[in-house]
Amino acid sequence: MQGALAHRGPDDNGILLSGNTGLAHTRLAIIDPAGGVQPMSDAGRRVHLVFNGEIFNHPELRAALEREGCRFRTRSDTEVVLELYRARGERFLEELNGQFALAVWDERVQRLLLARDRVGIVPLHYTWHGGRLLFASEIKALLPLVPRPEPDVEALDQLMTLWAPVPGRTLFRGMHQLRPGEMISVDRNGMRRRRYWQWDYPDQGDYLAGSPDSLAEELDALLADATRIRLRADVPVAAYLSGGLDSSTLVWLIRRATRAPLSTFSVEFPGSSLDESHHQDALVRTLGLDHRRLALGGDEILGALDQAVWHAESPLFRTAPVPLGLLSGLVRENGYRVVVTGEGADEVLGGYDILKETKVRAFWARQPRSRWRPLLLRRLYPWMNLAGGQSDVYLQRFFGLGLERPEQPFFSHLPRWRSGSRCRVFWSADLRERMREDPHDALAAELPSRFFDYGPFQRAAYLEATHLLPGYLLSTQGDRMLMWHSVEGRFPFLDHRVVDFANRLDPRVKMHVLEEKYLLRRVMRGRIPDAVLRRRKQPYRAPAPAGLAGAGGADLRDDLMSAESIRAAGYFDPVAVGRLLDKMASGRALGHADGLAAAVVLTTQMWHRRFFGDGADHFRRVPSRAVQGIGKAVTGDGG
Amino acid sequence: MTMKDMLRSYVLENYLFTDDPSALADADSFLDKGIIDSTGIMEIIAFLEVEFGIVVEDREMVPENLDSIASLVAFVERKRAAAES
Numbered sequence: 001m002q003g004a005l006a007h008r009g010p011d012d013n014g015i016l017l018s019g020n021t022g023l024a025h026t027r028l029a030i031i032d033p034a035g036g037v038q039p040m041s042d043a044g045r046r047v048h049l050v051f052n053g054e055i056f057n058h059p060e061l062r063a064a065l066e067r068e069g070c071r072f073r074t075r076s077d078t079e080v081v082l083e084l085y086r087a088r089g090e091r092f093l094e095e096l097n098g099q100f101a102l103a104v105w106d107e108r109v110q111r112l113l114l115a116r117d118r119v120g121i122v123p124l125h126y127t128w129h130g131g132r133l134l135f136a137s138e139i140k141a142l143l144p145l146v147p148r149p150e151p152d153v154e155a156l157d158q159l160m161t162l163w164a165p166v167p168g169r170t171l172f173r174g175m176h177q178l179r180p181g182e183m184i185s186v187d188r189n190g191m192r193r194r195r196y197w198q199w200d201y202p203d204q205g206d207y208l209a210g211s212p213d214s215l216a217e218e219l220d221a222l223l224a225d226a227t228r229i230r231l232r233a234d235v236p237v238a239a240y241l242s243g244g245l246d247s248s249t250l251v252w253l254i255r256r257a258t259r260a261p262l263s264t265f266s267v268e269f270p271g272s273s274l275d276e277s278h279h280q281d282a283l284v285r286t287l288g289l290d291h292r293r294l295a296l297g298g299d300e301i302l303g304a305l306d307q308a309v310w311h312a313e314s315p316l317f318r319t320a321p322v323p324l325g326l327l328s329g330l331v332r333e334n335g336y337r338v339v340v341t342g343e344g345a346d347e348v349l350g351g352y353d354i355l356k357e358t359k360v361r362a363f364w365a366r367q368p369r370s371r372w373r374p375l376l377l378r379r380l381y382p383w384m385n386l387a388g389g390q391s392d393v394y395l396q397r398f399f400g401l402g403l404e405r406p407e408q409p410f411f412s413h414l415p416r417w418r419s420g421s422r423c424r425v426f427w428s429a430d431l432r433e434r435m436r437e438d439p440h441d442a443l444a445a446e447l448p449s450r451f452f453d454y455g456p457f458q459r460a461a462y463l464e465a466t467h468l469l470p471g472y473l474l475s476t477q478g479d480r481m482l483m484w485h486s487v488e489g490r491f492p493f494l495d496h497r498v499v500d501f502a503n504r505l506d507p508r509v510k511m512h513v514l515e516e517k518y519l520l521r522r523v524m525r526g527r528i529p530d531a532v533l534r535r536r537k538q539p540y541r542a543p544a545p546a547g548l549a550g551a552g553g554a555d556l557r558d559d560l561m562s563a564e565s566i567r568a569a570g571y572f573d574p575v576a577v578g579r580l581l582d583k584m585a586s587g588r589a590l591g592h593a594d595g596l597a598a599a600v601v602l603t604t605q606m607w608h609r610r611f612f613g614d615g616a617d618h619f620r621r622v623p624s625r626a627v628q629g630i631g632k633a634v635t636g637d638g639g
Numbered sequence: 640m641t642m643k644d645m646l647r648s649y650v651l652e653n654y655l656f657t658d659d660p661s662a663l664a665d666a667d668s669f670l671d672k673g674i675i676d677s678t679g680i681m682e683i684i685a686f687l688e689v690e691f692g693i694v695v696e697d698r699e700m701v702p703e704n705l706d707s708i709a710s711l712v713a714f715v716e717r718k719r720a721a722a723e724s
Contacts, residue, residue: 591675
């Protein structure tokens with residue numbers, strides 16, 4: 001079990017057995033390398049903690065506890081968490097500012113408490129088996145402990161249509177994930193859940209008051225502090241720099257907060273239209289950075305795909321995670337184990353095209369017969385003009401989906417999700433038969449009642465922040481790709497103080513007409529080059545799996561995508577996959593849905609082989625002692 | 640192979656990824672059935688231009704001409720007739 005998590009914690013490991021409960025830990029040492037060994041117990045050895053992640057406000061919490069008479073044995077943030085729990089009980093979570101998955105075993109009351117950070121940066125999975133609760137950061141550590149792991153085919157359908165399984169769900173049947181901001185406690189009376197924090201917006205009209213300048217000032221101060229406390233570490237901290245507004249903002253704030261030289265890292269795709277390196281150069285010069293790039297081509301991405309799937313524990317609907325997985329290797333090679341990175345800015349401060357699209361579609365839905373309102377969409381998607389001036393009638397048909405019912409919960413995401421739905425023709429007849437649950441219904445069941453009070457912009461942002469952010473960006477494309485090479489990512493835009501502030505802003509301040517991240521741009525005006533400041537949002541993308549059709553993909557096609565392999569795994573229709581490969585080989589233009597389907601089919605085959613196929617034998621060869629001895633488990637009566 | 644057969648097998652193979660002719664009726668709307676997306680329409684136009692030697696004008700890129708097997712056939716026939724006259 002610990003072996004399966006060695007990449008998350010290569011520096012140390014420890015096991016604690018207490019009655020019928022066991023805690024195991026693998027450590028990536030960042031704060032107090034000597035003192036922070038885990039599992040950690042209190043002085044009376046009655047309360048025990050394992051903890052993955054960081055608590056950034058640990059010095060302030062420590063000082064507060066010391067004032068209350070608490071005495072510490074180490075300098076570590078782990079001990080602060082432990083003592084805070086002892087002092088506050090389960091309410092301790094509300095005081096933590098950080099990213100974490102943690103387990104507290106309180107012998108005094110025979111209760112296990114599991115909790116996860118507010119926005120879902122650090123993973124935490126659990127399952128029930130034989131009356132025992134088993135939990136671990138990654139599912140691969142739990143698989144040896146259950147007799148026959150199975151895929152959850154409905155969650156796969158959610159991945160295909162909604163780009164991620166719905167919150168709480170995983171792609172493995174019976175394996176659950178704690179939701180962001182969730183805590184569960186297990187004792188003799190069973191299991192209880194509590195959300196200690198929720199993503200929420202105020203009622204319309206109850207937004208923060210103040211001029212744009214004063215709000216920008218407040219955001220500036222919050223972001224500066226969020227960044228400052230994320231530099232706390234006993235090892236050097238580096239940063240990712242894409243050349244966009246978000247990473248540039250963070251790098252600028254780091255430069256202001258510390259005199260230490262700063263190393264930054266990025267990927268580049270030479271010769272590809274997706275390459276952003278010229279934007280990075282301007283900043284590297286202006287801010288005097290020590291910048292390193294990892295140059296990648298399609299074949300390298302294809303070659304690392306299988307490893308990425310192993311770490312993500314999920315099929316991929318695009319290849320974008322892979323370059324980030326390889327980039328964390330470059331970070332590690334250069335001696336760093338912590339990077340500050342800009343994820344979350346778009347969700348928190350209003351940056352995505354889908355938010356603009358929603359604004360335009362909501363505006364259009366008020367006068368559905370208007371021929372001019374939908375033309376605003378051309379401003380969002382310049383490719384529409386490039387495509388030979390596509391007819392406005394088509395524009396209206398594509399984006400007019402659901403226009404007659406703007407009040408329905410997924411109004412914002414219907415045009416996008418339709419692409420995913422088109423890929424369902426690839427599922428095998430047998431699998432389709434077994435998929436009984438509609439993905440939209442499953443996601444709707446997760447929505448809080450407050451959601452229905454939000455306006456269209458906030459609903460779209462809520463879906464991005466609570467579904468796609470934890471379900472994909474922070475996990476498959478985030479934590480898993482960083483931890484592949486034992487690197488910890490830190491996300492200042494996701495400091496809950498920043499999120500709570502930004503969520504109380506009037507949507508019109510976040511996105512002024514169709515200008516994204518308006519308030520953040522105001523903060524950064526005059527600080528970073530105008531070209532970066534004025535740049536339109538560039539979604540981070542990697543080259544599509546087009547290489548799959550070329551010579552470099554021949555082995556993968558023959559091995560994993562042959563009719564025989566497809567039939568044996570059972571997920572897809574071999575005829576449909578054959579047609580898709582023919583289409584790719586023909587050199588004809590591939591649509592968005594084709595690229596998505598190619599990526600999902602190939603990586604599902606990889607995922608199946610790694611976790612359920614012949615190649616997954618190692619899961620069944622785990623020594624039985626390990627199963628009995630170090631199962632991170634507690635016996636509970638509930639389930 | 641008739642023009643209709645060519646068009647039908649092109650759409651079946653490239654958008655529905657199947658050989659089963661019952662998956663698509665002549666009058667089925669590509670848009671309503673979610674068969675094509677915004678890039679798909681460009682592919683269809685390129686196919687018409689290459690295979691049937693016609694040029695699709697901007698003003699002709701409307702669902703009336705391009706949204707089903709039946710409308711594609713009628714459109715190509717009209718274009719060819721116009722070119723010959």
